[in-house]
Amino acid sequence: MSVAASVVEPLPSHALMVLLLQVGVLLLCALLLGRLAERLGMPAVVGELTAGVLLGPSLLFHVAPGVGNWLFPQSAEHMHLLDAVGQFGVILLVGFSGIHLDLKLVRRQGARAAGVGAAGLLVPLVLGAWLGFVLPDQLRAPGADQTVFALFVGVVMCVSAIPVIARTLIDMKLIHRDVGQMILVAVTIDDAVGWVLLSLIAAMATTGLYAGEVLTTLGEVGVLMLVTVTAGRWVIGAAMRASARADVPGLPVVTAVVLMMLSAAGTHALGLEAALGAFFCGILIGGTKEFDTASLAPLNTTIMAVLAPLFFATAGLRMDLTSLIDPEVALWGLAVFAVAVLGKFLGAFLGGLTTRMNRWESLALGAGINARGVIEVIIALIGVRLGLLTVEMYSIVVLVAVLTSLMAPPLLRYAMNRVEQTAEEKLRGHRFLSQPDTPRTPPTPTPQTSPTPTPQTFPTPTTTADP
Numbered sequence: 001m002s003v004a005a006s007v008v009e010p011l012p013s014h015a016l017m018v019l020l021l022q023v024g025v026l027l028l029c030a031l032l033l034g035r036l037a038e039r040l041g042m043p044a045v046v047g048e049l050t051a052g053v054l055l056g057p058s059l060l061f062h063v064a065p066g067v068g069n070w071l072f073p074q075s076a077e078h079m080h081l082l083d084a085v086g087q088f089g090v091i092l093l094v095g096f097s098g099i100h101l102d103l104k105l106v107r108r109q110g111a112r113a114a115g116v117g118a119a120g121l122l123v124p125l126v127l128g129a130w131l132g133f134v135l136p137d138q139l140r141a142p143g144a145d146q147t148v149f150a151l152f153v154g155v156v157m158c159v160s161a162i163p164v165i166a167r168t169l170i171d172m173k174l175i176h177r178d179v180g181q182m183i184l185v186a187v188t189i190d191d192a193v194g195w196v197l198l199s200l201i202a203a204m205a206t207t208g209l210y211a212g213e214v215l216t217t218l219g220e221v222g223v224l225m226l227v228t229v230t231a232g233r234w235v236i237g238a239a240m241r242a243s244a245r246a247d248v249p250g251l252p253v254v255t256a257v258v259l260m261m262l263s264a265a266g267t268h269a270l271g272l273e274a275a276l277g278a279f280f281c282g283i284l285i286g287g288t289k290e291f292d293t294a295s296l297a298p299l300n301t302t303i304m305a306v307l308a309p310l311f312f313a314t315a316g317l318r319m320d321l322t323s324l325i326d327p328e329v330a331l332w333g334l335a336v337f338a339v340a341v342l343g344k345f346l347g348a349f350l351g352g353l354t355t356r357m358n359r360w361e362s363l364a365l366g367a368g369i370n371a372r373g374v375i376e377v378i379i380a381l382i383g384v385r386l387g388l389l390t391v392e393m394y395s396i397v398v399l400v401a402v403l404t405s406l407m408a409p410p411l412l413r414y415a416m417n418r419v420e421q422t423a424e425e426k427l428r429g430h431r432f433l434s435q436p437d438t439p440r441t442p443p444t445p446t447p448q449t450s451p452t453p454t455p456q457t458f459p460t461p462t463t464t465a466d467p
Helices: 014-040 044-055 065-071 076-099 103-134 146-158 164-173 178-207 211-245 249-271 272-286 293-317 323-326 329-352 359-369 373-385 391-416 423-433
Strands: none
Touching: 014 044, 014 065, 014 076, 014 293, 014 359, 044 293, 044 373, 044 391, 076 249, 076 272, 076 293, 076 373, 103 146, 103 178, 103 329, 103 359, 146 178, 146 329, 146 373, 164 178, 164 359, 178 211, 178 272, 178 329, 178 359, 178 373, 211 249, 249 272, 249 293, 272 293, 272 423, 293 373, 323 329, 323 391, 329 359, 329 391, 359 391, 373 391
16 A cells, blocks of 8 residues: 555535634634623623534524534534644643642641631532432433443532632632631632542543552552652753753743643543643643743733634533423422532631631622632533533533622621731732732732732733633
8 A cells, every 4th residue: 555545635615614613713802802791791601602502502503503503513623623622721721720829828828728628628528429329310421431420420529620719809800818818728729629539530531430449540649649759840841940040932931832742641541630730730830940931922822812702702612401301300400509609618617717717708708709610611521531420411501600709809898898808918918909900919028927818829800811
């Protein structure tokens, strides 16, 4: 056989045209509805998800089925192409979330933060796993193991969203408050542990619930973390510093993307979730000494302005809100929402009380870490890919992500209005709010005051699409 005869045929012309139209239409609708949502005082992600909902089986497929089936054909060939574009955005989005983590802040808060984070993680995890066992079969994908499904629901209940909460605290001018700092630390702990748990569950879903396989997966996670803090830290740090010293325009951006993709491929090869590798890689990039993450601003803009909206619109395509018309499904949806909110609030409230915070501070903790946002949407899509969630359950989980993000600001405002501001907080806030480029950029910590995150920790509102 000649070399020419063995060449794989290129993408068919019609499939390419449909993909280009899909990307263009989804991005346009996500942009318009995202800006509309912001004007109405809602997170942009609400509008971006709505774009996919309107173009998917919830509306367009009912109003104009011919147009819907032509533009978004429900075939593996077309959906996999769109999913591939979305996966690229997800890996970079999760990687950038890792860059935004401030591990120094976690270490400085010490045992108190660990107690709050552990309570905010374990209580919703246990309640969510219990709920997963009692949910009806119609919300569990055919062939999915009930135990794996229940554990997955537990992870869905326990995660939060660092970019969402950071943006909320900054916009509400609470980032300098002690409670705001504790919320950030607790969310950091919860999200890091949540990604590890998700990878374990993903391995169980693909290999089965066998003691040997579970132990092997735990061993792989242990090896991955060991390599991350040793060789990974050195390799990634050296690569990012070299890219900065080369003084080549765009080289740090390309280097970061390459490192995230290779890290994601490595964890995926181990049978773990690809996003976990990108997350760890992002943490190491953000913690690299002698490297200014401000040079990654163009990548941040691309992710938040293009890839993230496209991903959320694609996620909305998979939602079918008409399935929630079924009274039984709607009631179970309310149950999932109630457990999600109760678990986070109860965990944070108990964690706050045990660390000598008053009831209003503890209530504010619960309100802050209750926001799921983009992270839960990503996890919901992973559940679909693993064959664990039905369309109905997927739609419920995404709605929980949106509603909990909308709940956070008013509840935080209600609780924090009853928490007296200390003199130290007022001094810290005066420096913070007097900055000419604030209030959207967090203050730099100083030795005399309680720790606050550095400006690189959070995306600015001009580049972010997080709720």
